[in-house]
Amino acid sequence: MGSAHRPRCRYRLVALYGMSDMTANHISLRVPDEDGAFLINAYAMRFLKIGYHDYQGVVLEDAERASLVRDLGEAEALILRNHGAVTVGRTVGEAFNWMHRLELACRTQLAAQATGRALVAVPPAVLEATWNNYQRGTRRPYGLMEWPALLRKLDRLDPGYRS
Numbered sequence: 628m629g630s631a632h633r634p635r636c637r638y639r640l641v642a643l644y645g646m647s648d649m650t651a652n653h654i655s656l657r658v659p660d661e662d663g664a665f666l667i668n669a670y671a672m673r674f675l676k677i678g679y680h681d682y683q684g685v686v687l688e689d690a691e692r693a694s695l696v697r698d699l700g701e702a703e704a705l706i707l708r709n710h711g712a713v714t715v716g717r718t719v720g721e722a723f724n725w726m727h728r729l730e731l732a733c734r735t736q737l738a739a740q741a742t743g744r745a746l747v748a749v750p751p752a753v754l755e756a757t758w759n760n761y762q763r764g765t766r767r768p769y770g771l772m773e774w775p776a777l778l779r780k781l782d783r784l785d786p787g788y789r790s
Contacts, residue, residue: 675758678702682710720774
């Protein structure tokens with residue numbers, strides 16, 4: 628196989644083995660003939676500011692709705708203690724993207740904690756700088772590319788959802 632086909636081959640293998648993640652996939656590589664040069668996506672800690680809410684049952688009362696909004700604040704995600712999570716976005720695609728990433732972050736944290744080893748803390752300045760990289764105005768809105776791609780995938784796998 629020629630070298631021109633290798634990147635496509637790598638990404639197809641990543642998808643085949645369940646290591647793909649919507650459009651945020653990457654394979655880090657050393658740049659040939661350039662010592663110390665690597666190609667890598669600079670993404671890490673997206674969820675620094677999350678709201679928390681004590682779950683109080685099905686949201687039927689206006690006061691409970693107001694407390695959800697208050698606890699969400701300016702965050703894109705809200706953890707309902709003992710119940711689940713809520714994400715918001717300017718579009719369905721953005722909210723879906725936030726929820727997908729939050730689920731992955733939670734699974735990763737649980738897996739890390741399940742080892743029983745102490746977690747390595749990231750310095751607050753690194754957390755803040757990384758979080759800022761994910762904010763509106765710094766990058767394209769989440770879901771902008773992913774949502775149409777996900778709908779195309781559904782069209783191929785289960786087109787009946789449209790009816």
